Amino acid sequence: MRLPDSVTGSFLVVLGAAAAYGGWILPPVPGQPVGPNVFPLVIGCGLALCGLAIVFGIGRSFEEEEVLVPFEDGQAAASPPQEKLQGKLYGLRALLPPALLLFYVVAADRLGFIITAAIMVYVTSTALGARWKLALPLAALSPLAIHLIFGKLLRVPLPAGLLPAPW
Amino acid sequence: MSKISRRTFAASTAAVAASAAFGFKPALAQAYPARPVTVIVPWGAGGGTDATARIVAALLEKDLGQPFNVVNRTGGSGVVGHSAIATAQPDGYTIGMLTVEISMMHWQGLTDLTPKSYTPLALMNEDPPGIQVSSSSPYKTVKELADAIKAAPPGKFKASGTGQGGIWHLALVGWMQAMGLPANQVAWVPSNGAAPAMQDLAAGGLDLTTCSVPEARAIIEAGKARSLAIMAPARNPIFKDVPTLKEAMGIDYATGAWRGIAGPKNLPPEIATKLTAALKKVYDSAEYKDFMSNRGFGTVWGDAAHFASFMDKGDAQMGEAMKAAGLSKA
């Protein structure tokens, strides 16, 4: 996802311009000389200016090189050769966590908290390389523990769905 | 939620389905409430509406013998929670607390919900706005203040108390109109609630605030501000020295922020009657009276029919004020 500065900078210019325009078209509020349209206008312009500065590389001289402090045993050397082979789709794996959260939004009311949460935990765990020996007990127990704390003790109305909690 | 509640929920949906299919009515009222009831509050935990709902829920629980669980459904400046009440199953197991915003938001085009989207059960509370000035202000009575406002060019005086188009803004507009002045005679400075407005009043940034007296109480007691009048039909027992607008100026204008309990539309009448009766008991209880007067909240009772007509009247009044202030989209 590392994009050139010219791309991200241009995006900011567009975003800033859109924000400024969005502020501009807000109708004035009666009785308010300075209304809700001013702030987006100012921010939009500021954002667009920042974007321009980034496109033209102004201020890059200030940029400190990102020094990733390695773990004490020198984890910096661990570069993964085998994963480069998995092609472009490999990058899409990063979208799995937000996708799972959206799955939770859609499914929790129907399936209930326990089932939805178990699926989320199992998928995340296996995607990160866990074997079923770890992922399965984790998926079975952690939703129950979370439900006990939030649903039972703190009375957060977690949806019951198909499989209500045993308490 | 417990196991039992889910089972009975399944059972009751089955019963509703059966009744729809075979055309007989399930005997809901005798058993009601057979499982825990959810009370939706459209505002956050710790606020005044939350506190009122919690004391009402606790007393209902005591009377009706089932848990009444308060759930804060926040978001959308109250729209989300209000619509959650309106769209719930009309089975009596989800009710909620309505606030004055329900009679305001639809005028601004923020929602389609109106007071008519609910089965009103009971009006529980109303707090009138006061007119507060800083303790260093030269105006000692509301008459002096009003005369100064009349004499000044429009927009010279600055008032606050809540956001633009909020209840206290409309109270100011209504007061101006009652005096025969244009809505923008006093400029409204939007604020993030009554507390910051009272702070700004004490800091010398404003000329007056029109928030409710309980909201202004701490600053008034600290000697940083004083209340000149309240826009209510009668004086507040906690602030006996503060006159009503009618007493001080002969203007018959009163409004207020209210809270009441309602259910979704088409609540079965037996359940509605039972709940209204239980709410009446809650209202008459010493616990409720003590709790509310301790917080400085006013108590006003209205049964289902009265609450409905009260909301209709308030809705029309709000619509008028909003149109005058140019805030209405409708």
Add this chain to the structure above:
Amino acid sequence: MLKTLIDAFALISTWEVIIAMVAASVYGLVIGSLPGLSATMATALLVPVTFYLSPIAAIATIVAASSMAIFSGDIPGALLRIPGTPASAAYADEAYAMTRKGQAELALGAGVWFSAVGGIAGVLSLMILAPPLAEIALSFSTFEYFWLALLGLMCATLVARSSPVKAIAGMFIGLLVACIGIENPGGVPRFTFGLTDLFGGIEPIPALVGVFAVAQVMRAMLTPEPPPLPRRKFGSIMAGQWKLTKLYHWQMTRGNIVGIIIGVLPGAGADMAAWVSYAMSKRFSKEPEKFGTGHVEGLVEAGASNNASIASGWVPSLLFGIPGDTIAAIAIGVLYMKGLNPGPTLFTEKASSMYAIYLMFIIANILMIPLGIAMIRVAAYILLAPRSAIMPIIMLCCAVGSFAIGNNMFGVVTVAAFGVIGYVMEANGYPVAAMVLGIVMGTMVEQAFVTSLIKSDGSVLPFFERPVAAILAAMAIGALLWPVMVWVWRKLKPAQAAAATSR
């Protein structure tokens, strides 16, 4: 005085209060340390519980839980780079860098020790200086708040280690996010795209959880499991702290003072205190180049400031019922609910209750040391656990925590969206912490700016006329021009040096 103190002791030495305090402390520590859950949420979820407690026990739970949760938000920040509060976002990178250097115990120990010291300094200020501090709070009108907010925003560029332009851009994005909703000066829907859920705007907490916690899980998806840390004994947590106290006593004091002052200003609160103090620490440090590489100095000052502001934030709450931050707003609700109505009468008629609140604050901050050490010891095990066991739990906490704030699924959507935004920003060198600061401060900046202009009928003069405003304006403009002056000075110096040699 002595009698009130004895009465206060009697009030808090009941089993109910003691049990409530210990239980709430453990609760606050656990909730605060879970990534994806926040101190504000921890406090809000306590409200129904307090309903069934006696007044003093109810306040005890709020005091204990909020103090603990603010500290323990540092724990996931240091161990996983997932700060628990917007305040700890200011220095999460620093603490995480220390963990990677093998100094987790020093970083967390500094967190617990200087938080406790800051908390106690804050209480003492509350006890001794409440009336003068309250005067400060009441002398701030929107003109002053505007400059204060501007100063707070400038910290974004100081705290970030990346390009200052990208830091400012990140801050602007945050300010833009804060524009969403109808809670703007006009009360009209702005950038809501017809979605009712956006009316209330984007809350800082789900955004914070998204850009840090979810983005962290997203990064984990693409990077290989790091080799496990060598199983070494987790060192003593308190060992180095006394040395640090002596070494950085001036930073600590400055942090306390800044925290106390920012804390009493309603609306600013702990979040801003940590940012300002961390930025000050870097600006005035003798070794600013070490900041961001795992240097404890900034943590000392920010930690000291953070918790000092929590206690002093109760000054406007108790005296005027004006909340200093979201947690104080909830606390005020509980005070009212329990008949301890804020106001000067609380200090006179209910003085023993007041002193009981003070005492509970002190006890909570002392309790924080042993309980905090125990919590750190337990939490340190996550450094040993495999990622595939930790990350799923984080995901679950994100989902439940963001739902529980308003019992609204839209919170979960917000978290997911900000996960993606945070991931993309981070990958391209835009500091997400600057965006969080923008979201936190956005409403305050706009409100202060627009309402000031409405009050002054469009004139900018009052921004400079009022004495406090003038001082703050000078500070803000000075801070803005400082980098330019440094640049000019650097340009001139070689020229002078050249002139000197050629002579």
